[in-house]
Amino acid sequence: NLNDAPRETRSTCPYCGVGCGVIIESRGDAITGVRGDPAHPANLGRLCTKGSTLHLTASPQVNQQTRLLQPLRRLQRGGPAQALAWDQALDLAGQKLADTVQQHGPNALGFYLSGQLLTEDYYVFNKLVKGLLGSNNLDTNSRLCMSSAVAGYKATLGADAPPASYTDVDHAHCLFITGSNTAWAHPILFRRIEDAKRARPEMKIVVVDPRRTDTVELADLHLALQPGTDVMLYHGMLHLMLREGWTQPAYIAAHTTGFEALVELVRDCTPERTAEVCGLRVEDLCEATRLFATSPATLSLYCQGLNQSSSGTSKNAALINLHLATGQIGRPGAAPFSLTGQPNAMGGREVGGLSNLLSAHRDMGNPAHRAEVAALWGVADVPAVPGKSAIEMFQAAADGEIKALWIACTNPAQSLPDQATVRRALERAEFVVVQEAFATTATTAYADLLLPATPWGEKTGTVTNSERRISRVRAALPPRGEARHDWAIGVALAQRLEARLRPGQPTLFPYDTQDALLGTEAIWLEHRESTRGRDLDITGLSYALLDTLGPQQWPWPEGARAGRVRLYEDGVFPTPDGRARFHSAAFRPVAEATDREHPYALNTGRLRDQWHGMSRTGTLGRLFGHAAEPALQMNPQDLAREGWAEGSLVRVQSRRGSVVLPVQACAEQAPQQVFIPMHWGQEFVSGRDADGQPHLGVNALMPSTFCPQSKQPELKHAAVRLSAA
Ligand code: SF4
Helix, strand or coil, rough: CCCCCCEEEEEECCCCCCCCEEEEEEEEEEEEEEEECCCCCCCCCCCCCCHHHHHHHCHHHHHHECCCCEEHHHHHHHEEEEECCCHHHHHHHHHHHHHHHHHCCCCEEEEECCCCCCHHHEEEEEEHHHHHCCCCCCEEEECCCCHHHHHHHHHHHHCCCCCCCCHHHHHECCCCCCCCCHHCHHHHHHHHHHHHHHHHHEEEEEEEEECCCHHHHCCCCCCCCCCCCCHHHHHHHHHHHHHCCCCCCCHHHHHCCCHHHHHHHHCCHHHHHHHHHHHHHHHHHHHHHHHHHCCEEEEEECCHHHHHHHHHHHHHHHHHHHHHHCCCCCCEEEEEEEEECCCCHHCCCCCCCCCCCEHHHHCCCHHHHHHHHHHCCCCCCCCCCCCCCCHHHHHHHHCCCCCEEEEECHHHHCCHHHHHHHHHHHHHCCCEEEEECEEHHHHHHHHEEEEEEECCCCEEEECCCCEEEEEEECCCCCCCCCEEEEHHHHHHHHHHHHHCCCCCCCCCCCCCCCCCCHHHHHHHHHHHHHHCCCHHHHCCCCHHHHHHHEEECCCCCCCCCCCCHHHHHHCCCCCCCEEEECCCCCCCCCCCCCCCCCCCCHHHHHCCCCCCCCHHHCCCCHHHCCCCCCCEEEEHHHHHCCCCCCCCEEEEECCCCCEEEEEEEEECCCEEEEECCCCCCHHHHCCCCCCCCCCHHHCCCCCCCCCCCCCCCCCCCEEEEEEEE
């Protein structure tokens, strides 16, 4: 309504882990514009194509077409969905879940959440599953994104805490970007890197990536390694550092343990052998190692190329080994800095929102830690045994072990690997609840009960970005239709379960669901208390302080006057003896080697202007200007050898399924390697398999093999064969 006064609301972009601040412009019941917040330290007013078009994806017209705006129930799978009142929907959900617990125990439930939820949403569901139900079967799509980074940090530095800040880019003399197309996946951080290179052309940039991505365009040196050989590369670099005397024995002696075993492990990783395994030139390997080790300050930036791997933990840890061996940590511009994929994967980790984590970086296996969490929540105990991770959870549902699935703010029917198993899981589960803002995701088709949730623009709470910075998320509009906040849905469910499972006892969830600000603040204060004395202590922060001072970094304990820009500056690490630990793990190749039957290595990843399964970005025509449709990207020499023309339809077949796509010549692809963007699902990939099943998008091809430590699946590599379709 043009008669309404225009309003401005400071909030945070809901897409990637850079965590840019936005100012939402609204009028009446419509979001009318968005611009970068110049006061937000993550972006200083800048936004990328996705962030700057947020308002267009939240227009009334788009909402009309895409939003889930009332609770719906299907009496039959695949049948029409019928509206029902919230109370009926929640009563039904509470009854089905309580019945399942009473018949089969709490581990017959699986909760699958999202790195796009806010910290307060995560907190409530974590408490509900681990505290009230007594199960650890709560996992999130952060398992596909960050769990190898978590395991890598914990194995080496002792805690899941990225030690650097974005400002370290301005202090680095060498940027070592590995397994990250930062230019597309973290665009505003990349603008900062471009600025730094412009201001200090002497700063060296090394990019390690099998593909010649846009990030490589800024690099002084590109190491186009063979897929999955990262651990071999880092071990080979350490071998060279030892040979050339580039390690820092004094730092190693004072601040670390386990170096002797690692020295022994890398003894055979000669430059010649490393270059051969990784497909690199010895000269390039030597130059990259020299730049890393001898630069006054080296900052590594890394993401899914390391994380989404069957040896993801080893990749992360082997890179951190290099920082410890050369003392490239705890100083301005020197650190191993894992970039977060999703906007709040970090906040989820803080509250313990994975099946193997407990609140505030506590360990499930530690009785004292469990007792602390149980006391905070007012329950007798929390379970000690890790629950099922994402892949295991859907496998257990496909096997009939998990009877009911609760899915919030994520789309596993598109985004998990081995889609055939995921679809079997969704079909076999006796009760599937999907809590979603969008009615249009592939997973909603499997729901027995659909619960409408509020999206960006309507939500209130906090998120934490890649550099440990907590930002407020604020609502510009009230919830549309009958949508409710994710945390409030969790509270309403919990209270119904309490009536069955702990009748007559006071509620564990006393949060005000009528006032979102009061409710979320009460939840956040409880989370805050859980961090007291922990490495991520935020007991000195408050909503009021975040409102006054703006987004702040943890830790910020009570009495502190500022958060910490950089960790481990004193060389003391959060391990029992205060020393960082070198991690000795031998190089293992990708889980699924290419062979005569499947001779091409398939990689998947992001495009610049799309986000995940495109529930939001896919609503906007202009975001298809960069890439209009999914395609198989292939080296021109391979294309010529196969005898195909640009645009020919090609069947891509892995050991699990196939998709048919137009082929695109792409000089950035190495020979015998192909790439498919991750964003398109079944709706966009035409045709059916030989057995009549519809193609399910690129994740039909990918293996569910996961890293044994982090349980993160290998979404960056599958062996495939190609044929004319
Ligand atoms: Fe949003 Fe990430 Fe773009 Fe920033 S860089 S505007 S957080 S998508």
